[in-house]
Structures are given as C-alpha cells and as structure tokens.
Amino acid sequence: MATAMQTAEGRDLQEILERYPNAGRDALIPILQDLQDVFGYLSRDMIARVGAHLHLPVSKIYGVATFYNQFRFAALGKYHIQVCRGTACHVKGSAGVLDDIRRLLTLEPGETSRDGLFSLEVVACIGACGLAPVIRVNDEFYAEMTTSKIERVFKTLKKEAESHD
Amino acid sequence: MVNIVIDNKPCEVPAGSTIYEAARSVGITIPTLCHMEGLTPTGACRICVVEVEGAPGLVPSCSFPVSEGMKITTHSPRVLLARKTIVELLLANHPDDCLYCIRNNDCRLQDLAADLGVRRRRYTGARNRFKVDVSSPSVIRDPEKCILCGKCVRVCEEVQQVSAIDFIGRGSSTHIGTAFDEGLNLSSCINCGQCILVCPTGALHEHDHLKEVVNALNDPERMVVVQHAPSVSVTIGEEFGLAPGTDCDGIMVAALRRLGFDRVFDTSFSADLTIMEEGSELVHRIQNGGKLPMLTSCSPGWIKFAEQYYPDFLDNISSCKSPQQMMGAIIKSYFAEKTGIDPDKIYSVSIMPCTAKKFEAGRKEMLHESYADVDAVLTTRELARLIRMRGLDMKALEPEGADTPFGERTTAGKIFGASGGVMEAALRSAYFLITGKNLDNLEVKAVRGLEGCKEAHVKIGELELGVAVASGLKNAAALLDQVRNGRSDLHFIEIMTCPGGCIAGGGQPLSTDLNAITQRMQSLYAIDAGETVRASHENESIKRLYEEYLGSPLSKKSHHLLHTHYSSREVML
Ligand code: SF4
Ligand code: SF4
Ligand code: SF4
Ligand code: FES
Numbered sequence: 001m002a003t004a005m006q007t008a009e010g011r012d013l014q015e016i017l018e019r020y021p022n023a024g025r026d027a028l029i030p031i032l033q034d035l036q037d038v039f040g041y042l043s044r045d046m047i048a049r050v051g052a053h054l055h056l057p058v059s060k061i062y063g064v065a066t067f068y069n070q071f072r073f074a075a076l077g078k079y080h081i082q083v084c085r086g087t088a089c090h091v092k093g094s095a096g097v098l099d100d101i102r103r104l105l106t107l108e109p110g111e112t113s114r115d116g117l118f119s120l121e122v123v124a125c126i127g128a129c130g131l132a133p134v135i136r137v138n139d140e141f142y143a144e145m146t147t148s149k150i151e152r153v154f155k156t157l158k159k160e161a162e163s164h165d
Numbered sequence: 166m167v168n169i170v171i172d173n174k175p176c177e178v179p180a181g182s183t184i185y186e187a188a189r190s191v192g193i194t195i196p197t198l199c200h201m202e203g204l205t206p207t208g209a210c211r212i213c214v215v216e217v218e219g220a221p222g223l224v225p226s227c228s229f230p231v232s233e234g235m236k237i238t239t240h241s242p243r244v245l246l247a248r249k250t251i252v253e254l255l256l257a258n259h260p261d262d263c264l265y266c267i268r269n270n271d272c273r274l275q276d277l278a279a280d281l282g283v284r285r286r287r288y289t290g291a292r293n294r295f296k297v298d299v300s301s302p303s304v305i306r307d308p309e310k311c312i313l314c315g316k317c318v319r320v321c322e323e324v325q326q327v328s329a330i331d332f333i334g335r336g337s338s339t340h341i342g343t344a345f346d347e348g349l350n351l352s353s354c355i356n357c358g359q360c361i362l363v364c365p366t367g368a369l370h371e372h373d374h375l376k377e378v379v380n381a382l383n384d385p386e387r388m389v390v391v392q393h394a395p396s397v398s399v400t401i402g403e404e405f406g407l408a409p410g411t412d413c414d415g416i417m418v419a420a421l422r423r424l425g426f427d428r429v430f431d432t433s434f435s436a437d438l439t440i441m442e443e444g445s446e447l448v449h450r451i452q453n454g455g456k457l458p459m460l461t462s463c464s465p466g467w468i469k470f471a472e473q474y475y476p477d478f479l480d481n482i483s484s485c486k487s488p489q490q491m492m493g494a495i496i497k498s499y500f501a502e503k504t505g506i507d508p509d510k511i512y513s514v515s516i517m518p519c520t521a522k523k524f525e526a527g528r529k530e531m532l533h534e535s536y537a538d539v540d541a542v543l544t545t546r547e548l549a550r551l552i553r554m555r556g557l558d559m560k561a562l563e564p565e566g567a568d569t570p571f572g573e574r575t576t577a578g579k580i581f582g583a584s585g586g587v588m589e590a591a592l593r594s595a596y597f598l599i600t601g602k603n604l605d606n607l608e609v610k611a612v613r614g615l616e617g618c619k620e621a622h623v624k625i626g627e628l629e630l631g632v633a634v635a636s637g638l639k640n641a642a643a644l645l646d647q648v649r650n651g652r653s654d655l656h657f658i659e660i661m662t663c664p665g666g667c668i669a670g671g672g673q674p675l676s677t678d679l680n681a682i683t684q685r686m687q688s689l690y691a692i693d694a695g696e697t698v699r700a701s702h703e704n705e706s707i708k709r710l711y712e713e714y715l716g717s718p719l720s721k722k723s724h725h726l727l728h729t730h731y732s733s734r735e736v737m738l
Contacts, residue, residue, distance in 0.1 A: 044345060048737050057328035057353070058344035058737045067335045073345065 012038055013046055017053045028054060032065055041072040069122075074112035077119035079157055082136040083109075086125025094133040097145045098122065101135075104154055117161055169235040184215055184226035188239055195239050196248065196277055198365050199314040200227035201677065204323055209315055212251050212277065215239045223247055249281040255312050257288035266310070266367040271675060273365035274312060295340060300348030302527050303356035303372055303520035303671075308340045311368035317341060317360035324664055326639040327470070329354035341368075344737055353473055353736050355638070357466040357662045358520030358544075358671015371520050371672060374541045375551055381512040381541070382425040388506055391426040392492045392571070393417065393516040395433045396582030396667040397545050399688040400518065403674040403681065404549035405559040410684030412692060415564020417548075420557050421516075422565060430571035432515065435492035436578030436590070437701035438710070439463060442727055443485045443587075444594040444701075445718035447657055451628070456480045458631075458648060458655040461587055463487040465525035466662030466671075468731055470638050475645055476733030484728040486538075488581065489515050489522055490531050492571060493538025494726040499714045500570070513540045516548050518582070518670030521662065530729040544672025573706040576693035583686045584636035584666030585612035585619060588659040592623055592632070593700040600626050607699050613690065615665045615683065618644055622654075631655040637664035 016034045020027045028050070035046050042065060051058045065071040083098045102108060105118050112119040128134045131143035135150075142153055167180045171188055178187040185195050198210040206228040214223035218236035223244060226237075238244065256278065263269050277283075295308035315332065318341060322328045329352045333342045343352035361369045381389050402411035421429045447459050462468060462483040471478055486494065493515070497508040515522065519542075525531065526539040543551070552559065566572060577593055580586035589609045596604045611621035612632065617640035620633045631654040635641040641660045648655065663670045668685040669677075676682075693699060701707065715723050 044737065047344065051738065057322075057331075059328050059331040059342075059352070062344040062346075063331035063333050066333045 009039070013049055017049065020053070023054060025054065025056065028056065028061065028064060029068070032061075032071060036071055040076045041074055043073075043075075072110050072119075072121070074110070074119065075116070077112045078117050078161060079137050080119045080121065082121045082123045082126060084124075084126045084128070084132070084134050084136070085122050086129065086132075088125070088129035089133040092132040092144075096147075097133045097135065097150065100147050100150045101154075104150065117158070167231055167233045167235075169231050169233075169237065171237045172239055178231055180231070182231055184217070184224070184229050184231055184235075184237055185213055187231050188215075188226065188237070193239055195226050196273075196280070197227050198273060198277075198312065199316060201316055201319070201363060202679070204316065204319045207315055207319075209313065210251070212248055214244060214247050216241050216244055245281065248277070249283060252277050252281055252283055253287045256283065256286065257290065258292045259312070260292070260309050261286075262310070262367075267370045267373075268310075268367035272367060293338065293340070298349055299372070300350040301354060301356065301372060302350070302524045304349060304354065304358055304361060305370050305372050306341070306349060307368050307370075308342070309368075310366045311341055312366055313339060313341070314365060315341075316363040316365070317369060320359045320363050321354075324359060324637050324639055325355065325357060325466075325470075325662070326642050327353055327355055327357075330360070351736065353738050355466040355469040355473075355662065356521035356524040356671075357638075359663060361520065361671055362669075362673070362675055362677050371544050371546065372523055373547060374523070374543055375547050378514055378541050378543060378551070381514070384512075386510060387512045388427045388510055389425065389512045389514060390428045390430065390496055390500075391421055391514045391516060392430040392432045392435070392489070392496075393421070394489070394518055394522075394582065394667060395431075395436060395579045395586075396518045396670065396673070396685065396689070397516050397548070399582070399685050399692075400668060400673050401545050401549055402559070403676065404546065405552075407559075408684070409676075409678075409681035410686075410688035412688055413559065415566065416559055416562045418567050419562040419565040420552050420559065423557055423562070424551060424555060426514070428568045430492060430496070431567045431574050431578075432488050432492055433574035433578030433581065434571045434704070434706065435488040435495070436463075436581040436587075437575055437704045437707050438491050438495075438727070439485055439488045439581075440577060440587075440590050440594050440701035441707060441711075441718045442491075442723060443483050444591050444598055446483055446485065447591065447595055448598050449719065451656060458633075458658050459483055461659045461661075463581070463587060464521070464660060464662045464667075465519070465528075466521040467638065467641065467660045469521070469524070469734065470641075470662070472731055472734035473736055473738060474642070477649070478645060479731055479733065482731065484724075484730055486531070486727055486729050487522075487525065488578075489517060489542075490525065490538045490729075491727050493526075493531070494533060495571070495710070495714075497536045497538065498533075498726055499710065503570070508534075508536055513538070515539050515542050516545065517542050518545055518667040518673045519663075520544060520671040522672070530731065533726060545670075545674060546672060549674070570706050570709065573704060575698045575701050575704045576696045577699055577701045578704075580689050580693050582667045583613070583689050584661050584664075585609075585614070585634045585659065586666065586689065587661075588612045588632055588634050588657070590701055591657065591659075592630075594702045595630075596623075596625050597700065597702050599628070603700060608694075612659075613686075615679070615686065617664065620655075630657065632657045632659075634659040634661075636661040636666055638662055640664075 107120045109122045133145050166177045197213045208225045213227045215226045216238040298306040398414035402413045460482045501508040523542040526542050531538045577590035612619050612634045618635045623630045635644045669682045
C-alpha cells in the first residue's frame with residue numbers, strides 16, 4: 001500500500017490531524033469538518049486515519065458522519081449540482097426538480113456518477129429565491145427549472161465534457 | 166431492600182433494581198425489545214413502559230430504578246395501548262413476511278403483535294427498502310426486518326470489542342450497517358454470530374447451508390460424513406423443548422443416521438487430537454525457548470480478531486488447526502485411504518455451535534492438495550431445522566453410538582465446549598507429557614465457570630505453569646494488552662470468542678439466558694465427572710491414529726495435515 005503520507009493529500013490530512021493532539025471523541029465532528037473543507041469529501045482512507053487518531057472504530061465515524069447531512073463520501077464530480085430545497089424553491093416545485101435529476105443521471109444526493117462527471121447535493125436555501133426553483137452547477141445558477149430545461153442543461157454539459165476529452 | 170407495590174401486590178425487592186427486574190422477581194414479565202442484561206441500557210424502544218403512581222408519563226421499566234413506596238401498574242389499559250401503538254408503528258415499516266421468515270414462530274416482534282392483539286395494519290405508507298446483505302459466509306443481514314433496537318451494535322462493541330456495525334444515517338432513513346455501508350464480508354466483523362443471538366427479529370441470521378447438505382445427502386455417488394462438536398449434544402435439546410443442558414448425544418447420532426449421513430463422527434475425538442498436538446507444542450515451546458505465552462487457535466472468530474487487532478501475537482498462536490479442521494483433514498486422508506474411498510467423493514459436514522466455523526471452513530489455509538477439509542458447516546439451529554423438516558421425533562428415537570474410527574472420545578475432548586475446557590484438557594495431558602504421570606486431581610476448577618477471565622498457576626514437576634482463560638473478545642483484548650505491556654508470568658492462554666465458550670456460540674439455540682448457559686456448562690462437566698477416560702492421551706483411537714498414520718505429535722505428517730499459520734489482515738477497523 002502506497003502510504004497516504006507520501007502524497008500531498010496525505011500531508012494535508014496529517015496536518016489537520018495534528019491540529020487535534022491527544023483528542024477524543026469530542027474532536028470528531030470538527031476534524032471531519034476540516035477534512036471536508038479541504039478535500040470536499042471524506043474518503044475511506046481519511047476515515048480510517050481519523051479512526052486511528054481518535055481510537056474510534058470506522059463504523060462509528062461513518063455512523064456519526066452520516067447523521068449529519070453535510071458530509072459526503074465521494075469526491076465531487078466535474079460538475080457539482082446543488083439542488084435548492086429551501087422554502088421558496090419547495091413552493092415552486094423543487095421536489096420535482098430533484099426527482100428529474102435523480103432519474104436523468106441515475107444519481108442519489110451525496111453520490112458521484114461512476115464516470116466522475118456529476119455529483120449531486122441537496123442544499124437548504126442558497127439565497128437565490130427570486131430564481132426558484134433554482135439549481136447551481138459549480139458556480140453557475142440555473143433559474144426556474146422545468147423538466148425540459150433540466151434535460152437541456154445536462155445535454156449541454158455532457159456535450160461540453162465530451163468535447164474536452 | 167425497598168417496599169413497593171406491583172399490580173396491587175405489596176412486595177420487597179432489592180434496592181437499586183429496575184422496575185423490570187423487580188416485576189420479574191414476582192413473576193410478572195414486562196416485554197422488552199432493546200434491553201439486555203449486561204449491556205448499556207438505551208431506552209430506545211419504550212415497549213417496556215409501565216405506570217408509576219405520581220409520575221407524569223409512562224416510564225421505561227428496563228432502566229427505571231425502584232424506590233421506597235413506589236406503586237407500579239405493569240399492564241394498565243394506558244400501558245397496553247402505548248405498547249400496542251409502538252408495535253403497530255414498527256409493523257408499519259416492516260414487511261408482512263412472517264410465513265417466509267427464518268424467525269417465524271420464534272420472533273419477539275411477532276410475539277408482541279400476537280400478545281397485544283394486533284389484528285390489522287393500522288398505519289400504511291411507504292416503508293424503507295434495503296438489500297439483503299448476503300456477502301458474509303457467516304451472518305446474513307436483512308435490514309428491512311430490523312427494528313433498530315441496537316442490541317447487535319452493543320454486543321459487537323461491548324462484548325466483542327469489534328464494532329463492525331453501527332447506526333447509519335438519521336431519521337426515517339436510519340439503519341444498521343458497516344462503515345461505508347459495505348458488505349459485512351469486507352468489514353471488521355469476526356463472524357461470531359453473537360449479534361444473531363440477541364436480535365429480536367429475522368434481521369440477522371446465519372448463512373444457511375442446508376440446501377447444499379440436503380443435495381449431498383440425496384446424491385448416491387457421495388459419501389456424506391458428519392462430525393458434531395462437543396457442545397452441540399447439550400444444547401440441541403432446547404430446540405425440541407427439552408430442558409437446557411439435557412445431553413442428547415446418542416439421540417442426535419441416531420437422528421443424523423436417519424437423515425442419511427453415511428458416517429457419524431464426534432469432533433470431541435479431534436479435540437483429543439488437538440490436545441495431543443497442542444499439548445506437545447506447548448511443551449516444545451517451553452523446553453526450547455519458543456514464543457510464549459502460547460495462545461489457543463480453535464476459535465475462528467478469535468483468529469480473525471487477532472489477524473486484525475493483534476497481529477503481533479500471531480506467532481504466539483498455536484499452529485494447530487481447530488478440531489473441526491483436524492477432523493476434516495483426517496477424514497479426507499487417513500479415513501479415505503483406510504476405507505479405499507476417493508476423497509473427491511467424500512462430502513464432509515460439520516455440526517457446529519458457531520457461525521464463524523463457516524468462515525473458517527472456507528479459509529484458504531484449510532485446503533490441502535485440492536480438498537477443503539470441511540465442505541459444509543451447519544449450526545445447531547440448522548441441524549434442528551433439518552430434523553424438523555424430516556419429521557424425526559427426538560423424544561422417540563433410540564440412542565445410538567458414533568462410528569469408528571473417529572467416534573471414540575475422552576471427556577477431555579468433550580469439555581472443549583465450555584470456556585476453560587481446552588485449558589483443563591491441555592493441562593491433563595501436558596502434565597502427563599512432562600512428568601509421565603497423571604495429575605492427582607484431574608479437575609482444574611479455577612479455570613471453570615462463566616467469568617470472562619480466569620487464571621491459575623499449576624505446578625508441573627519443577628515448572629510453575631501460568632495459565633489464563635478468556636472468553637468474549639473484550640476480555641481477551643484486556644488480557645492481551647497486559648501481555649503487550651510486559652506481563653510475563655503466563656505460559657498458556659485459552660481464548661474463546663463467545664462469552665462462556667461454545668455452549669454460548671453464535672450458532673446455538675437462540676437464548677442469551679444465563680441460566681440456560683449455566684445448565685449447558687454443568688451438563689458438560691457432569692459428563693466429565695461421570696466417565697473414566699478423562700484425558701486425551703488415553704484415547705485408544707488416537708493412539709492407533711498415531712501408530713498407523715501420523716507417527717507422533719508434531720511429526721511431518723501431522724504438520725502437513727493438522728497445522729497451519731495465519732497472517733495479518735487488512736480491513737478497515
Ligand atoms: S422478523 Fe418476525 S415479524 Fe418480521 S417477518 Fe420475520 S417473523 Fe415476521
Ligand atoms: S458476527 Fe460478531 S463481529 Fe460480526 S457483526 Fe455480529 S457481533 Fe459483530
Ligand atoms: S439487526 Fe436485530 S439486533 Fe440489530 S438493531 Fe436490528 S433488530 Fe436490533
Ligand atoms: S426495553 Fe426498555 S426501552 Fe426498550
């Protein structure tokens with residue numbers, strides 16, 4: 001096993017853990033938050049290292065992490081899709097938007113597609129209520145989504161990705 | 166003691182007991198789902214609620230202590246309505262699957278629904294869907310039948326110190342699973358099956374091998390050979406309504422013959438063989454400066470635990486295979502040669518108290534030439550199912566004896582079934598190997614009993630042998646940590662995965678009742694006290710096996726067939 005320590009990622013991980021010397025269970029959530037901030041997700045490797053650092057079994061860490069919606073366990077896709085489920089979007093039908101995207105990409109919130117292209121996340125209000133129902137792909141907002149609009153957006157994104165290859 | 170009134174009956178109960186315990190002591194059973202003696206109470210299910218005069222709401226009896234003058238009503242209309250509602254809510258998220266369920270007729274949820282008179286589905290709506298996890302060779306998980314009582318999680322953590330599983334997610338999507346929701350086979354699970362014993366429903370059960378075994382029994386080309394482990398004869402009776410601890414040895418042998426097994430052997434024989442090899446190995450290590458303390462190797466859950474958590478002790482573990490695997494190995498070699506049967510035609514089955522034995526039988530270390538030592542492992546529960554399926558009446562069968570050459574056993578092999586038994590059997594023979602004489606008193610009482618860790622110092626000639634016995638891996642880990650930290654007075658340590666040993670194994674009749682387990686244990690020691698051949702080195706068939714085939718303990722042939730070595734294992738811990 002190439003030790004994680006040799007990679008840049010491993011060094012960042014080590015550096016984060018070192019911020020919490022002799023830590024116990026209390027430090028778990030802050031450590032996970034730091035890791036997610038830096039890496040965007042929590043990998044198996046990271047969770048195993050956190051477990052060793054805090055003397056906690058990985059099942060416990062995974063259990064705690066899945067209790068909070070904020071953590072993801074797969075790297076973000078090339079296109080990270082955030083579906084707003086705030087009140088305004090809800091009223092304007094964001095549940096249907098989420099269903100359309102799940103069906104179209106066969107992807108569940110928190111997951112990343114096998115080809116690494118798309119990842120899906122459900123977020124509370126993203127502060128663009130005027131555009132409801134709204135989704136955000138990377139830094140771009142897409143307003144007033146409908147089924148046909150969603151289909152068009154993803155067609156374009158897929159094409160764009162292909163032409164880059 | 167405090168004075169209380171339960172259901173109008175004034176009574177005196179020990180101070181500090183819970184309402185649940187107090188009620189039990191006066192003959193009133195309050196239903197529980199998440200409560201288990203010895204485990205941290207969580208108050209998760211609330212099925213155990215009762216009314217306490219003056220208390221604003223219903224209180225959970227499993228964790229609420231009694232106090233002087235308390236007036237308790239355990240089955241008032243309000244209480245019953247609350248319990249019924251809880252059950253109805255559980256059923257709302259439960260498949261109506263009883264007819265097809267492995268726990269049909271032996272399920273706490275089903276019992277409650279029946280006792281509380283649930284007659285229709287009151288709450289409807291979408292229920293959670295999960296895949297059945299069949300990845301483990303030992304334990305199957307069916308999360309749709311899980312009621313989230315959390316007992317499996319607590320047993321795995323508090324008894325076995327493994328924590329392979331935990332609660333995942335929150336709210337209505339909460340379920341029990343491994344880290345990253347992967348298959349149990351990829352997790353740190355050591356296959357012990359203790360979680361199965363505590364599960365109130367069909368959410369956890371053994372990986373069933375009945376079909377393969379029945380197919381082999383129906384194949385005229387195959388010779389189907391069966392061995393039964395030392396503890397099974399004193400536990401299987403419970404599956405047929407007999408008192409815990411009833412010894413059904415001869416009747417079980419008769420049943421196995423009626424089921425169509427061509428030869429019935431006794432794993433206690435190969436337990437004697439294990440003692441010859443392991444006892445010799447211990448003496449060899451002591452006399453030649455080998456690695457000490459030596460650790461026993463017969464409990465496969467413990468072996469996987471060591472591979473994962475104590476790889477630094479792998480050289481301390483005896484190289485002996487377990488009795489199951491030793492029996493398997495000599496069946497397909499010595500027995501096959503002696504009877505002139507192609508080992509390929511032999512189908513070797515073992516009846517075990519243990520789900521981890523299923524994992525052990527499939528290990529790559531347990532192949533020699535191209536044969537698996539053992540082809541299929543059935544737990545005590547599966548054997549009982551097979552017996553029921555064939556309509557055999559355990560009360561009417563006439564006892565029969567096991568077959569030669571592996572049917573003869575000493576009682577030393579038989580007591581392997583209880584924690585401390587391997588140690589006691591080993592001491593009887595090690596004493597003989599070192600001094601040439603038998604122990605004055607064969608009974609080593611200090612290593613008997615259900616305590617998690619037992620120790621003794623035994624004088625053998627010049628040597629003062631330090632021995633310890635641990636069962637339940639949390640207890641074992643505590644002992645090993647002492648050794649890691651420099652404790653050096655111990656020469657030999659017996660480790661059993663399940664608390665109390667194989668009599669409380671994960672494949673045994675579903676009971677965690679301490680009384681039942683005590684009865685099972687006493688039954689084994691009664692067998693030991695009641696017979697005359699009580700030391701493995703006095704087993705005539707073992708002597709013959711060495712004369713005709715193996716040569717001597719630790720010979721080259723023994724090593725080839727009966728010994729192995731384990732290496733450290735990478736899993737997420
Ligand atoms: S777990 Fe119990 S209640 Fe559920 S289907 Fe099985 S027998 Fe029926
Ligand atoms: S079989 Fe044993 S180790 Fe595996 S999950 Fe169950 S209790 Fe834990
Ligand atoms: S699997 Fe069984 S023991 Fe574990 S939480 Fe579910 S119902 Fe309880
Ligand atoms: S048994 Fe008392 S709360 Fe579950």
